Amino acid sequence: MKTQREETGTAPEQSWWIGSRSFSQSRARALLPWLGGLGLIGLAAALLGFGITTNTCPASGSIWIRFISSGLTLGFMYAMIALGYSMVYGILQLLNFAHSEVFMIGSFAGLYTLTGAFGINGHAYPSGVNGSLLVGSIGAALLVGAIASGLAAVAIERIAYRPLRRRGVSRLGYLITAIGMSLFLQNLFLLLDGQPHLGLPFNWPRIAGRNAVPYPDTLHLMPAFRIMGVPINNTQILVVVVAIVMLVVLDVIVLRTHTGQQIRAVAEDPEAASLLGVNIDRVIVITFFLGGVMAGIAGGLYGIYYGQAQWNMGFVPGIKAFTAAVLGGIGNVRGAMLGGVLLGLIENLGVACTGVEWQGVIAFAILILVLMFRPTGLLGEQVSR
């Protein structure tokens, strides 16, 4: 199949894609998704108006603020995880299911940086930490989490995926290996519980285990400000600000740097990129590392926000982030960002007029609806080869 680039002949530097394509299609075609989006928003507004007049939906603005603030916080975390799925898919057409465990590893690395390196716990700091220690400890936790996750992602690529790639294994082989790595890592962390296993004469390290490991109270929760009486907490601000900064940084790396250009070139056409002297293996490692870094920071933020880390914590956000990547257009960096934030919002706003049990139904119904009209996601996906 021809890529969009081949069809249009535009340079990858101008595009939003990991790898493809052009943004210089006819104006009418470019407007189509926006018109579709406006149509959907119009439909949602009409349904909402009907819901409010029939008392099915809350009429109070403060209630909507609640749904929006929690939806945005969740959405930015989805967006950060979604990037890893999207970038790896962009260059390898691989659904890296183990990415959710990369996220989990980052969360634990952040946790032990706070408790181990900084000695933060409920006894030493009963009401959190302040000042430079607060900035330093959270910064270090996110940094260590990012590096740990980045390295874990690279290790997964080297151990599990590269041997398959060298042998030209089918997509199905990749997929099963990715699922296997995900389950392997989950169960490994389950077994790192400080108990002896497999009849070995020593206790395994106590890192995770069955139960959730509580995050230390570092950024003591308090409302930063209120909107219509609804508290917007300092932890929410932290999540959103860090996420936006990281998303912008990644966007710049992918679109404005030489490395980013190489990543896009490999995604566009690995053979051609290779002929032009691009080291494919190096680019793949960098892509896995960048995706891992984003997931690691998301893991640290998730731990600080929800107050715990657990062996299976990546499963649900991982599936949601993957959904977000598809919603935005898989393989597309800005699509993953937009998809994440939208999914978080949809999940929260969608239940305002229904019940919590409808959360998944509404989110996935909207995903299906979007894919019906935009099969490649909101911002379009990379054309597969």
Add this chain to the structure above:
Amino acid sequence: MNRRSAIRAMTLASAIVLAACGGTSGGGGSTAQNVKIAYIGALTGDYKTIVVPGFQAAQLAFNNANAGKYGQLPVNISLVGMDTQGTSDQAVTAAESVVNDPSYVGVIGPAFSNETQAAGPRLDQAGIPFMTPSATNPGLDQNGWTHWFRGVSSDAFGGPIIASYIANTVKPNCVFVAGDGTTGNTSWDISVSQQLTSLGVQVKPRETFTSGAKDFSALVSKLAATQCTAFFIAGYSSDVGPIRKQMTDAGLGNVTLYGTSAFKDDQFLSTAGNAANGTLIVCDCSDVNSSTDTAAKDFVSQYQAKYGELPGVYAAEAWDIAQFYIQALKAGKTTRDALTSYFRSNSHQGITKELKFQANGELDPSVIEDYFFIVKNGQWTLQGPAKQ
């Protein structure tokens, strides 16, 4: 596939299999005149905190019996822990291994209602007495099982009790009701909703949340939208703890949480933190830890000496069930059928209550006592007996 890659593939496969099989399951030794009793429940996993104390208490009781502390027994008792992680399919697997091994004469458990519903038919068909210390779904007595016994009161007792407490004592503007939709908890939110409505309290439509999620922000926002000052929740501590924390984080610290024994454990206290204070639950679990009864005090001191902690939730109930088994075995009832007949026609005065069963396996209503517990200063504290 060449040889090197075959070895690699086998190594990876073995590692995955070993990791998947890494759960623990307790076991007892075996001697010539052994009878085995299985303890079926979540001995590991998110829900272990409401099962492990009971397993440990039963283990203690049988150790005592084997050591001759309760007089001469005709058999040696082995308690075998069978881990289900709270899942129905693993409960069925456990039940099948019990059924297929004739040396098993009885079961304590399954601990949860979903497990009991799934494993019950196999156990009952095999004629093995199975007595649960903690499965409280009222529907379980509708299965027509003849070897099943419930050593604790069903939700049909507890639901109306906490509903009438909320309606008559708390008198909130309305009650927000939510549950995780599992077999073990659904009957609670249904029965409490119905009872509250019949008592004239406005109930906001029941919500069902997804167990195992970490983000409950949508549920919390729904709660905020109702502006109710009371929230009845039917769920386990791995969910209810984070929910309580996220409620307070979202500025809903003034909403009081009501619930059931399903989250009366330390995990709820640790995950909810300070937000846990004020949470009130109804439980058919007497507070043996502060009891002045000699037998209860003896149990608590033995448990603490062996395990280095106070007995947790349902430990005393499991202890009573184990003692009933010991009483029956001592009377020479060492087969599955003989034990069932003995349990049907006899009673046992335990430290929590008298174990005396009706024909359908439920406790005789005259022996049931429920209690309210409240979290004070980060600890579960007995508030008093609960009456409807």
